Amino acid sequence: MDFSRTVLVTGGAGFIGSHLVCSLVHRHPEWRIINLDNLDYCCSPKSLESIENRTNYTFIRGDVCNSRLVNHIFNSENIDIIFHLAARTHVEASFESPSAFQRVNVDGTRVLLGAAHQARHQPQRFIYISTDEVYGPSLDEVFDESSPVRPSNPYAATKAAAEYLVRSYWDQYKFPIIITRSNNIYGPRQYTEKVIPRFLTLLQMNKKCTIQGTLPKSRHFLFVSDAINAFLLVLEKGIVGEIYNVGTSCEIPIVQLARELVRMIKSVPESEVNDWLEFVPDRPRVDLRYPIKCEKLQHLGWRAEVSWAEGIRQTVKWYRDNPDFWSDISEDQQPIRGESENTATISPST
Numbered sequence: 001m002d003f004s005r006t007v008l009v010t011g012g013a014g015f016i017g018s019h020l021v022c023s024l025v026h027r028h029p030e031w032r033i034i035n036l037d038n039l040d041y042c043c044s045p046k047s048l049e050s051i052e053n054r055t056n057y058t059f060i061r062g063d064v065c066n067s068r069l070v071n072h073i074f075n076s077e078n079i080d081i082i083f084h085l086a087a088r089t090h091v092e093a094s095f096e097s098p099s100a101f102q103r104v105n106v107d108g109t110r111v112l113l114g115a116a117h118q119a120r121h122q123p124q125r126f127i128y129i130s131t132d133e134v135y136g137p138s139l140d141e142v143f144d145e146s147s148p149v150r151p152s153n154p155y156a157a158t159k160a161a162a163e164y165l166v167r168s169y170w171d172q173y174k175f176p177i178i179i180t181r182s183n184n185i186y187g188p189r190q191y192t193e194k195v196i197p198r199f200l201t202l203l204q205m206n207k208k209c210t211i212q213g214t215l216p217k218s219r220h221f222l223f224v225s226d227a228i229n230a231f232l233l234v235l236e237k238g239i240v241g242e243i244y245n246v247g248t249s250c251e252i253p254i255v256q257l258a259r260e261l262v263r264m265i266k267s268v269p270e271s272e273v274n275d276w277l278e279f280v281p282d283r284p285r286v287d288l289r290y291p292i293k294c295e296k297l298q299h300l301g302w303r304a305e306v307s308w309a310e311g312i313r314q315t316v317k318w319y320r321d322n323p324d325f326w327s328d329i330s331e332d333q334q335p336i337r338g339e340s341e342n343t344a345t346i347s348p349s350t
Contacts, residue, residue: 001055003032008079010064010112011086013037015190016129018047019224020083020231025051027232032056034077036070037086038063042191046325064108067115074119081235082116082126084109087159090193091133094155105158106165113169125235126166126177132220132245132290134160134181144293145181145243170241178238180231182246183292187224187311188318192326195219196312199258200319201326203265208278209258218253218289222246223311226304230297237300247294250308264316 005028012021012035024033037043039061051057062069064086073079087105088094094101109128116123135143136150151157169175186194192201199209230246238244252260255277262268262276294302306314 003030003056005031005080006034006078007031007081007083008034008036008073008077009083009085010036010108011084013039013043013045013047013059014085015042015047015187015194016185016224016227017083017085018043018189019187020085020228021048021057022051023225023228023232025054025057029054029056032058034058034060034073034079036060036062036064036073042090042193044189044325047189065103065111067111070111070115071118074115074121078121079116079119080121080124082112082123083129083231083235084112084127085129087129087162089131089155091153091155094153094158098154098158101154101158102161105155106161109162109165113165113175117169117173117175124176125238125240126169126175127231127235127238128163128166128177128179129231130159130163130179130181131156132181132183132247132292134163135290135292137288138291139288142291142293143245145245145296167241174241176240178234178240179243180234180246181243181292182227182230183220183222183248183290185222185224185227187315188322189325190224190315195254195257196221196261196315197319199261200265200316203261203276204319204323208276209262210278210280211255211258212280214279215288216253216255218251219257220248220251220290220292221308221311222248222250222304223306223314226306229305230302233300233302234297242296244297244300245292245294246297246302247292248304250304251289251291252308260312261316264312265320 009021011017021035086108088101116126133156134149134151135147136152149160151160163179166177170177186196190197192198202209234244258277259273262273
């Protein structure tokens with residue numbers, strides 16, 4: 001079969017990547033979708049079962065830092081579009097193992113950019129999926145795309161460094177890049193190190209939600225389907241060389257989030273909700289909030305369509321219906337294999 005477009009998604013077995021890949025495969029049977037992923041601890045092939053037999057889908061297990069493999073893909077396939085999502089994302093782990101984040105997030109981006117730029121068949125778009133955390137924290141300032149980049153943890157610093165690499169290919173070669181910076185994305189299939197699935201998993205195990213520190217931390221939560229719609233809109237209507245915030249007005253304090261999930265999962269009287277919360281020592285470096293503006297994206301026609309009430313309902317239902325999805329991941333598995341990190345603590349980052 002001849003396909004009208006070939007799309008490469010890196011990190012397509014991860015939470016956001018698998019939703020993007022499934023959406024592309026289902027929406028565009030006339031496109032060929034290639035998924036490059038090394039199936040790290042936070043990925044599951046089960047996320048892709050609905051499409052694994054589709055004729056327009058190809059899975060390649062491999063490391064985005066493997067230049068021989070990545071060059072082979074671009075030399076043997078006519079890649080038109082790249083969505084680059086492959087990354088390490090757990091903030092707390094980035095303090096423990098910054099070199100692993102440097103390797104995947106920066107070196108992987110460098111390898112991918114080099115191969116894409118040198119390919120015989122020149123891509124039409126290279127879309128880099130970044131994060132609101134590159135702006136750093138703010139109590140009152142709301143960041144737009146022109147705000148300075150001030151990352152406050154190694155994860156965010158590597159994403160910012162990768163952004164600079166991506167932009168350098170636009171500045172030097174007019175290579176057709178676009179960057180997105182998203183709020184916290186949540187929904188079904190998210191790995192249990194992130195705050196919503198972590199709280200849900202703890203409650204389903206009859207354990208308390210562990211909340212770090214007493215400062216009023218909050219996050220802006222964007223449902224995964226709204227994020228995917230934003231990425232696909234940027235593909236079709238975004239201007240090359242530009243950055244687009246992908247944001248939401250839905251800001252939820254972490255304590256309020258925990259209480260809401262307790263009510264949904266445990267169905268206890270209001271007087272007993274706080275009994276399911278446990279406050280633990282804060283990690284030494286934590287950002288309170290990341291507010292961003294996304295008028296630039298809205299001018300392209302994007303709006304978040306899934307309300308918080310509906311999004312969290314769908315998410316809770318999925319985790320109730322799929323309690324064993326992550327069961328092959330042991331309770332104390334280390335995200336950075338062979339290096340020190342405990343997933344029992346909560347990172348409210350994307």
